Amino acid sequence: MARNTLLRTLIIVVVGLLLLALLLYGGQRKRLFRESRTSLYTLVTITVVTRSETRAREAIDAAYRELERVGKLLNFYAPDSELSRINRNAGVAAVKVSAETLAVIEKAVHAAEATKGGFDVTVGPLVRLWDFKEKKIPSREAIAAAMDLVGYRHIVVDPGASTVYLDKQGVQIDLGGIIKGYAADRAAAVLRDHGIDDGIVAVAGDIRLFGRQPDGRPWHIGIQHPRAADDDTALLATVHLDDGAISTSGDYQRYFFADGVRYHHLLNPTTGYPQDLCRSVTVIAPSAAATDAFATGIFIMGPQQGIAALERLGMDGVIVDKDGEVLMTKGIRDKVKLLDTP
Known part of the structure; x- marks a missing residue:
C-alpha cells in the first residue's frame, strides 16, 4: 500500500513539473538573437535561435570568448604565440x-x-x-x-x-587564410555546448551554421555577385543549408586597376601574381576551416580543376570563371537558386 502511495506521489510530482515547464516555456516561441562585434581583426556576427534571451546572451558571450582564445593562440603578430615561436x-x-x-x-x-x-x-x-x-x-x-x-x-x-x-x-x-574558418567552427561548438541547437557564426565571409531558422526552414545564405558595380549587397545566388559551412573568395574583395588590368589579393604562390582564372569561388563543406582554406585554393586552381577537386574531395562549390560562366558541383545544384548572371 505504501509503495502504491509513493508511486502515485511520484507521478503527481512529475506531471506537476511537466505542467510547470509548459507554463514557463510552452508559450514562448523560438526567436532569433543576433549580435555583432569585432574579433580576429574583422566583423563577426553570431546568430542563435532559442526561447530564452538569457541563454542566448550567455551562449553568445561564450562564443566570442572562444574566438578571442583562438585568435591569441594562433596570432601571427603576438611574440608569445606558438605560431611566432615556430x-x-x-x-x-x-x-x-x-x-x-x-x-x-x-x-x-x-x-x-x-x-x-x-x-x-x-x-x-x-x-x-x-x-x-x-x-x-x-x-x-x-x-x-x-x-x-x-x-x-x-x-x-x-x-x-x-x-x-x-x-x-x-x-x-x-x-x-584558415584561422577565421577554424575559429567559426570552434565558436559554433561552444554555442552547442551552451544548449543552442540552431545558429550561425559569420566571421567576415566564413560562415559556420547548424540547425534551422525559427520557422523550421533551412538557413538561406547569399552568395555575393562578383561584378555588382560597387553594390556589395547584390547577390549572385542563394543557397539553402541546415548544417555545415560556406566561404567565398573573390577578385572583388581587394583590388585595383592598372592599365586596364584588375590586380587583386588572391595571389598564385607559384607566380607571385594575382590569379585570373576565376571571379569568385564559393565552397560548401562540413567545416569552416575547410571552406576558408579551399575557397582560396580552388580559386587559384581555376574552374575546371577546381570543380574536379571539389568533387573528388566530397565538397560542394559554386565557381564563377573569368568570363562569368557559373559552374557548380553536382551535389549542390538543387540547393542553389541563381538570382543573376555575372
Missing part, C-alpha cells in the same frame, strides 16, 4: 606545440596538398609586397626574392612528437 625557429629547430595548433597546421598542409599549392600558409612574403591601398605593383625582382621564402613543403609536421619545423630560415607560417 617562425622564430625557422631553419633552427622543431618547436613543440599544443595538439590544437598542430591540428590547424595539419589542416592547412592538407589543403595545400589537395589544391596543388593553391592554398599556401607561407605566402605571406608575397602578400606583404602588394599594396592595394596605394595601388602599387611590386617589381619582378622583389617578387622573385619573396618567392624564395614561399612553399608549404618547407613545413615539416611530426604528429608523434607534436612538433612543427620550418626547414628554411626566413620562411614563416601565417594562418590568416
Whole structure:
C-alpha cells in the first residue's frame, strides 16, 4: 500500500513539473538573437535561435570568448604565440606545440596538398609586397626574392612528437587564410555546448551554421555577385543549408586597376601574381576551416580543376570563371537558386 502511495506521489510530482515547464516555456516561441562585434581583426556576427534571451546572451558571450582564445593562440603578430615561436625557429629547430595548433597546421598542409599549392600558409612574403591601398605593383625582382621564402613543403609536421619545423630560415607560417574558418567552427561548438541547437557564426565571409531558422526552414545564405558595380549587397545566388559551412573568395574583395588590368589579393604562390582564372569561388563543406582554406585554393586552381577537386574531395562549390560562366558541383545544384548572371 505504501509503495502504491509513493508511486502515485511520484507521478503527481512529475506531471506537476511537466505542467510547470509548459507554463514557463510552452508559450514562448523560438526567436532569433543576433549580435555583432569585432574579433580576429574583422566583423563577426553570431546568430542563435532559442526561447530564452538569457541563454542566448550567455551562449553568445561564450562564443566570442572562444574566438578571442583562438585568435591569441594562433596570432601571427603576438611574440608569445606558438605560431611566432615556430617562425622564430625557422631553419633552427622543431618547436613543440599544443595538439590544437598542430591540428590547424595539419589542416592547412592538407589543403595545400589537395589544391596543388593553391592554398599556401607561407605566402605571406608575397602578400606583404602588394599594396592595394596605394595601388602599387611590386617589381619582378622583389617578387622573385619573396618567392624564395614561399612553399608549404618547407613545413615539416611530426604528429608523434607534436612538433612543427620550418626547414628554411626566413620562411614563416601565417594562418590568416584558415584561422577565421577554424575559429567559426570552434565558436559554433561552444554555442552547442551552451544548449543552442540552431545558429550561425559569420566571421567576415566564413560562415559556420547548424540547425534551422525559427520557422523550421533551412538557413538561406547569399552568395555575393562578383561584378555588382560597387553594390556589395547584390547577390549572385542563394543557397539553402541546415548544417555545415560556406566561404567565398573573390577578385572583388581587394583590388585595383592598372592599365586596364584588375590586380587583386588572391595571389598564385607559384607566380607571385594575382590569379585570373576565376571571379569568385564559393565552397560548401562540413567545416569552416575547410571552406576558408579551399575557397582560396580552388580559386587559384581555376574552374575546371577546381570543380574536379571539389568533387573528388566530397565538397560542394559554386565557381564563377573569368568570363562569368557559373559552374557548380553536382551535389549542390538543387540547393542553389541563381538570382543573376555575372
